[in-house]
Amino acid sequence: MRKLFYPVIMMSLALASCSSDDAAGDVQQDIDVPSNYTFERGGETTVQYPGQTIRLQMSAELIGSFKNFDTATEASLLNMFAHVEGASDFDNTALNASGKNIKSKTAASADYFSANVAESAEIKADFESYISRQVDEVFPNENTTAEAGVAGQIADGSSARYVTGKGLELNQAFAKGMMGALLADQMLNNYLSTAVLDEASNRENNDNQVLDGDNNYTTMEHKWDEAYGYLYGDPSIPTANPNSVLNESDDHLLFNYLGVVDGDDDFNGLAQTVFDAFKTGRAAVVAGDYQLRDEQVNIIKEGVSTIIAVRAVHYLQAGKGAIAEGNMGGAFHDLSEGFGFMYSLRFTNNPNTGAPYVSPSEINTFKTQLLEGNGFWDVTPETLDTISETIAAAFDFTTVEQAAN
Amino acid sequence: MIKKTLFLLLIGMIVFACSQDESTAPEENNDAFDRKAMLVNWADNIIVPSYTAFNTEGNNLVSATNSFTQNPTVETLQQVRLTWIEANLAFQHVSMFEIGKAEALNFRNRVNVYPTNASEIESLIADGNYDFSLPSTIDAQGFPAMDYLINGLASSDEEIVAFYTTNGNAQNYKDYLNTVAETISTLTETVLNDWNNGYRDTFVNNTSSSASGSVDKLANDYVFYYEKALRAGKVGIPAGVFSNEPLPETVEAFYKEDISKQLALEALQATQDFFEGKKFNGTSKGESFKSYLAYLNTIKNGENLGNLITTQFGITKSNVEGLNTNFTVQIESDNSKMLATYNELQRNVILLKVDMLQAMDISVDYVDADGD
Numbered sequence: 001m002r003k004l005f006y007p008v009i010m011m012s013l014a015l016a017s018c019s020s021d022d023a024a025g026d027v028q029q030d031i032d033v034p035s036n037y038t039f040e041r042g043g044e045t046t047v048q049y050p051g052q053t054i055r056l057q058m059s060a061e062l063i064g065s066f067k068n069f070d071t072a073t074e075a076s077l078l079n080m081f082a083h084v085e086g087a088s089d090f091d092n093t094a095l096n097a098s099g100k101n102i103k104s105k106t107a108a109s110a111d112y113f114s115a116n117v118a119e120s121a122e123i124k125a126d127f128e129s130y131i132s133r134q135v136d137e138v139f140p141n142e143n144t145t146a147e148a149g150v151a152g153q154i155a156d157g158s159s160a161r162y163v164t165g166k167g168l169e170l171n172q173a174f175a176k177g178m179m180g181a182l183l184a185d186q187m188l189n190n191y192l193s194t195a196v197l198d199e200a201s202n203r204e205n206n207d208n209q210v211l212d213g214d215n216n217y218t219t220m221e222h223k224w225d226e227a228y229g230y231l232y233g234d235p236s237i238p239t240a241n242p243n244s245v246l247n248e249s250d251d252h253l254l255f256n257y258l259g260v261v262d263g264d265d266d267f268n269g270l271a272q273t274v275f276d277a278f279k280t281g282r283a284a285v286v287a288g289d290y291q292l293r294d295e296q297v298n299i300i301k302e303g304v305s306t307i308i309a310v311r312a313v314h315y316l317q318a319g320k321g322a323i324a325e326g327n328m329g330g331a332f333h334d335l336s337e338g339f340g341f342m343y344s345l346r347f348t349n350n351p352n353t354g355a356p357y358v359s360p361s362e363i364n365t366f367k368t369q370l371l372e373g374n375g376f377w378d379v380t381p382e383t384l385d386t387i388s389e390t391i392a393a394a395f396d397f398t399t400v401e402q403a404a405n
Numbered sequence: 406m407i408k409k410t411l412f413l414l415l416i417g418m419i420v421f422a423c424s425q426d427e428s429t430a431p432e433e434n435n436d437a438f439d440r441k442a443m444l445v446n447w448a449d450n451i452i453v454p455s456y457t458a459f460n461t462e463g464n465n466l467v468s469a470t471n472s473f474t475q476n477p478t479v480e481t482l483q484q485v486r487l488t489w490i491e492a493n494l495a496f497q498h499v500s501m502f503e504i505g506k507a508e509a510l511n512f513r514n515r516v517n518v519y520p521t522n523a524s525e526i527e528s529l530i531a532d533g534n535y536d537f538s539l540p541s542t543i544d545a546q547g548f549p550a551m552d553y554l555i556n557g558l559a560s561s562d563e564e565i566v567a568f569y570t571t572n573g574n575a576q577n578y579k580d581y582l583n584t585v586a587e588t589i590s591t592l593t594e595t596v597l598n599d600w601n602n603g604y605r606d607t608f609v610n611n612t613s614s615s616a617s618g619s620v621d622k623l624a625n626d627y628v629f630y631y632e633k634a635l636r637a638g639k640v641g642i643p644a645g646v647f648s649n650e651p652l653p654e655t656v657e658a659f660y661k662e663d664i665s666k667q668l669a670l671e672a673l674q675a676t677q678d679f680f681e682g683k684k685f686n687g688t689s690k691g692e693s694f695k696s697y698l699a700y701l702n703t704i705k706n707g708e709n710l711g712n713l714i715t716t717q718f719g720i721t722k723s724n725v726e727g728l729n730t731n732f733t734v735q736i737e738s739d740n741s742k743m744l745a746t747y748n749e750l751q752r753n754v755i756l757l758k759v760d761m762l763q764a765m766d767i768s769v770d771y772v773d774a775d776g777d
Contacts, residue, residue: 143539143541145538145539153539153540153541155511155514155540155543156540157511157514158514158518158543158544159540159543160540160541160543161540321770325770329540
């Protein structure tokens with residue numbers, strides 16, 4: 001039955017790639033798109049994104065530390081979020097030596113937040129509040145059974161989930177919210193933004209092969225690779241051919257969910273589509289074909305936004321199903337992930353409008369609806385359906401079911 | 406132009422594929438099969454007798470554990486061990502019925518999550534303060550925790566007994582062992598009492614063919630059990646099907662070492678007997694999944710689906726019988742046999758979860774968890 005609702009989104013992606021093929025037709029001889037993400041100059045690679053890898057590792061370690069009941073403190077977690085160079089915040093000492101951190105890149109893209117610092121500050125404060133509340137509300141109730149209005153633990157099969165009095169797992173809200181606020185925002189709204197790719201003399205320098213200081217890349221090439229790094233930057237993912245470890249890497253962030261969505265028959269091929277767009281766009285940068293580059297940007301924006309939307313709908317619907325069966329622990333886990341992905345929709349980018357697929361004010365309304373009163377303890381199936389349908393409609397999914405399975 | 410034509414052709418193929426799918430969708434199933442008779446056979450001849458037998462074993466387990474902790478000797482330890490094995494075997498006959506009170510109590514997880522968490526057990530014993538109703542203690546209670554406490558504390562029986570006699574914390578070890586046994590027994594009694602005091606009637610009268618009907622629900626519980634607890638838990642996970650390497654330390658009854666095959670065979674037989682509607686501890690058969698399939702006359706590959714499933718149970722059984730009594734040894738010596746057994750178990754997942762449920766127009770009500 002599910003296959004009946006064949007994805008409109010895939011058709012539009014297919015259309016996009018068809019038309020870009022047509023556009024590439026004129027200059028095809030000039031563009032050498034390699035089979036892997038391998039780009040060299042003078043026999044040396046031009047692809048580097050260590051800063052992205054570091055931030056993904058910082059995120060992973062911080063998320064894992066949310067459940068260190070015995071050793072984590074509010075300060076230790078907040079310090080991981082806003083790490084300063086040399087501080088011993090992480091077990092991974094390579095991260096401690098870095099001058100980079102997560103907080104400065106959260107809700108910090110050129111397109112969405114450079115002239116919107118108030119909202120950026122609110123979003124950063126949301127993530128800091130997840131940390132503070134985990135320590136203040138959830139930690140003291142580690143050995144309390146959760147009830148409506150009472151934080152504590154609740155069974156989800158053989159696992160224990162640790163939730164607030166509203167049933168929200170703050171570690172999930174943080175992790176799935178970071179998919180948008182850090183990864184998608186930096187990738188789609190910053191590094192793939194024309195404002196960043198074409199900043200200052202980037203085009204001229206790129207055309208003339210003027211390299212970025214002592215590095216082997218032009219600034220524009222590097223910006224593109226930094227976008228690439230936010231999706232494929234986990235150390236377990238090979239740069240040249242990331243999809244060779246699709247659904248088998250150690251990544252728990254966007255690349256992991258790209259694999260999950262790709263495994264859904266309705267969205268099969270998405271991982272290849274996104275990778276091909278990254279590769280083709282990078283080759284277009286090398287060739288100085290900025291029209292082709294920007295066509296690939298649009299494919300990536302649509303594809304990465306789709307990951308977030310599909311998982312948001314999936315988890316909200318899974319939560320609805322689990323509530324119907326009386327499996328509240330399972331429901332809270334699903335709804336917490338769904339909440340985080342829904343939050344991440346704020347950072348999606350519809351290439352037709354240059355704005356999120358779902359408006360920030362709508363997302364705020366949804367957040368309020370999910371968490372009002374006792375939150376997940378008494379959220380109604382109607383509320384979950386309304387939110388799911390709104391997201392599905394914004395992405396032209398033909399039905400909620402298409403994304404839900 | 407050629408590309409545009411190709412693309413239109415592609416759309417055409419997609420539409421074609423879609424309409425093909427439609428034709429294979431399950432028909433609305435308003436059959437006249439006597440669901441009530443099947444539910445009565447399940448409840449009265451299989452489920453309640455299985456819980457009754459397991460409850461008796463649970464009481465025996467508490468008695469033996471009390472005797473041991475009052476007088477810890479090698480002999481009383483061995484008596485605990487024997488009753489533990491008997492109770493564990495009896496549990497294999499009820500584990501699949503995670504419905505009603507059992508579902509509300511998270512019964513299967515509280516009685517048999519393995520591998521057990523030995524360091525958590527040791528820390529709770531040292532602390533002397535624990536609450537087994539907390540989900541975080543699920544991997545520190547039940548049969549696997551007892552396995553550690555009566556088989557895994559040391560390599561010889563004398564050394565194990567010493568934990569309950571000369572050890573500085575002996576009283577805490579005794580209390581913990583008693584509490585684990587009593588919790589298994591109390592949970593079982595709660596489920597059995599619920600069946601005996603009203604739930605049986607609720608269950609057999611809920612003949613609706615919707616997702617909330619007893620047939621749909623128990624069919625899902627049964628298939629879930631077969632797929633997750635039997636196929637994955639007893640064989641697939643230790644054989645490394647879901648990981649990069651085999652995980653021999655995750656076999657059931659790891660510390661006892663030599664009953665993992667026996668437990669798997671018992672569970673396999675219990676699932677087959679339930680499929681065929683065979684009376685608990687008897688030979689007569691009543692209405693069942695198999696007779697329902699016969700009624701629906703479901704043919705797959707030219708054969709009756711119910712017969713295919715029974716045949717596959719038999720093939721799987723002889724496969725399991727060919728394994729070492731200790732699955733850990735089997736995995737470490739020749740894991741390919743474990744993997745072959747997994748494949749045979751998997752064949753019935755397809756027949757039960759896809760073909761059978763589709764024939765009965767029952768929707769699968771669970772999805773694979775993310776594991777995060």
